[in-house]
Amino acid sequence: MWKQVNPLIGALAMVLFAAARAASFEMTPAVQSELDKLKTVVAGWAADPVIVKAVAEQNGKGPIGGMDNPKWKTVRRSDDVVKEFQNNSAGKYLKVKIDGSSGTFTEACLSAAQGEKVAFAEKTTSYIHKGQPKFDVPFGGVKSWQGKPEFDESAQTYQIQVSVPVQDGGKTIGVLVAGINLTYLEKLSKK
Secondary structure (H helix, E strand, O other): HHHHHHHHHHHHHHHHHHHHHHHHHOOOHHHHHHHHHHHHHHHHHOOOOOHHHHHHHHHHHHHOOOOHHHHHHHHHOOHHHHHHHOOHHHHHHHHHHHHHOOOOOEEEEOOOOOEEEEOOOOOOOOOOOOOOOHHHHHHHOOOOOOOEEEEEOOEEEEEEEEEEEEEEEEEEEEEEEEEHHHHHHHHHHHH
């Protein structure tokens, strides 16, 4: 019985630690100012022709037939469908941006009009973000969205997510979500 309880205790401890760390994060004016600057950076990524073209092409295809969030959770990171999202031109672009950020950004994923994935650097927790504020808010117009400090399952790090619309000819066609490293932001809050 102890072997069955022990993993549960470990998981509970991890959840409590994550909640405590996120709750103790102080959103100072300096941190919010930096987040606003980083949203502008992400908006620049969203305007890149590689990103716009990838979303426009995906909008012509629609989501993978039969794929939903529960099924997505069963897809392994090594699966060809995951590799396709990473190895397309937009996925490679996002990987370069994250790798070049000196640890500021922890993840980035691109969604098309129905909330389905177009590209990402690493496999996301969800395949479809439609119905979640990180998708619905920016897809509803030109407004960006900002989440709360949290432990992100797919990035395996503490972060704050931001998202921005992807536009083509003044029309929103998709959404780009990026995770910003909480450790980076904590350093700012102590200045």
